[in-house]
Amino acid sequence: GQQVMQIPQYQHVQEGEDFTTYCNSSTTLSNIQWYKQRPGGHPVFLIQLVKSGEVKKQKRLTFQFGEAKKNSSLHITATQTTDVGTYFCAGPSLNQGGKLIFGQGTELSVKP
Amino acid sequence: DTGVSQNPRHKITKRGQNVTFRCDPISEHNRLYWYRQTLGQGPEFLTYFQNEAQLEKSRLLSDRFSAERPKGSFSTLEIQRTEQGDSAMYLCASSPGPGIQPQHFGDGTRLSIL
Numbered sequence: 001g002q003q004v005m006q007i008p009q010y011q012h013v014q015e016g017e018d019f020t021t022y023c024n025s026s027t028t029l030s031n032i033q034w035y036k037q038r039p040g041g042h043p044v045f046l047i048q049l050v051k052s053g054e055v056k057k058q059k060r061l062t063f064q065f066g067e068a069k070k071n072s073s074l075h076i077t078a079t080q081t082t083d084v085g086t087y088f089c090a091g092p093s094l095n096q097g098g099k100l101i102f103g104q105g106t107e108l109s110v111k112p
Numbered sequence: 113d114t115g116v117s118q119n120p121r122h123k124i125t126k127r128g129q130n131v132t133f134r135c136d137p138i139s140e141h142n143r144l145y146w147y148r149q150t151l152g153q154g155p156e157f158l159t160y161f162q163n164e165a166q167l168e169k170s171r172l173l174s175d176r177f178s179a180e181r182p183k184g185s186f187s188t189l190e191i192q193r194t195e196q197g198d199s200a201m202y203l204c205a206s207s208p209g210p211g212i213q214p215q216h217f218g219d220g221t222r223l224s225i226l
Contacts, residue, residue, distance in 0.1 A: 042220055
C-alpha cells in the first residue's frame with residue numbers, strides 16, 4: 001500500500017545547530033504537507049507544497065518538494081528550544097479522497 | 113474560530129466496555145476526519161466525512177468501530193467491546209474542503225484500556 005517514510009526517527013541537537021528531516025513517498029504525490037506536534041500536543045499544520053521542485057521558507061524553516069514529487073525535506077537553521085517537537089510529513093492518498101498518509105515523524109530535541 | 117474540540121480528553125475503561133468520543137469541528141468546515149495515533153507513530157487515518165456523508169473508512173476500522181456525523185456538524189466515534197489494542201490517542205481534524213486542504217486537529221481523546 002501507499003507509504004510515507006521519514007528519517008531520522010530521532011534527532012538530538014545542541015541549540016544553534018541545524019536540523020534536517022527527510023520524507024519519502026512510495027508514490028508520486030500531488031502535494032505534501034508538514035505538521036509539527038509539540039510534546040503532549042496535537043499536530044499543527046506548517047505548510048503545503050504543491051509544485052515539483054518547490055522551495056518555501058518560513059523564517060528559519062526551509063521546506064523542499066522533490067522534482068519527482070516523491071520526496072520532501074524540512075531544514076531548520078540554528079535551532080532554538082522552541083523548535084522541540086515531532087515533525088510529520090503527510091501526503092494525500094492516491095484516491096484523492098482527502099485523507100492524509102502520515103510519516104512516522106522525526107522527533108527533535110534541542111539541548112540549550 | 114474556536115478550533116476543533118474533542119471530549120473527553122481522557123477515557124479509562126475496562127476491556128470489553130463500549131466508549132464514545134465526540135468531536136466538534138471548526139464551524140464552517142464541512143470535512144471531518146478521525147485518526148488514531150500511538151506512541152512514536154504518525155496519525156493513522158480511520159474515517160472521514162464530508163458534511164453528513166461518511167466517504168471513506170480505513171480497513172483498520174473493524175466492525176467494532178462506528179462513526180457518525182448526523183447533521184454534518186459534530187461527530188461521534190464509538191468503539192464497542194474495547195480491546196487492549198484500542199489504547200491510543202484518537203484525533204479529530206477538520207478542513208474546509210473540497211480538495212486537499214490543511215487539516216486542523218483537536219487535542220485528542222486518550223483512551224486507556226485496563
